[in-house]
Amino acid sequence: MDTKIGRAKGSIFLNSRDYIVNSIGDSVWKLVLANLPGDDAEFFEKNIAKTEWYPVTHLNNL
Numbered sequence: 001m002d003t004k005i006g007r008a009k010g011s012i013f014l015n016s017r018d019y020i021v022n023s024i025g026d027s028v029w030k031l032v033l034a035n036l037p038g039d040d041a042e043f044f045e046k047n048i049a050k051t052e053w054y055p056v057t058h059l060n061n062l
Contacts, residue, residue: 005055008059010048016059033045036062037061
């Protein structure tokens with residue numbers, strides 16, 4: 001694991017997505033994805049495992 005890049009557990013990413021979808025709707029989540037920079041939308045559309053560690057930069061860009 002690269003120690004220079006902060007990491008966050010997959011459950012945080014999934015909980016963030018679920019919060020947006022459940023509180024304001026799937027259409028808003030799709031709008032959020034459409035406005036994310038770089039490869040962030042692609043990251044959130046893939047299978048994220050709750051127990052894995054991922055670069056926190058994706059979460060910061062939400």
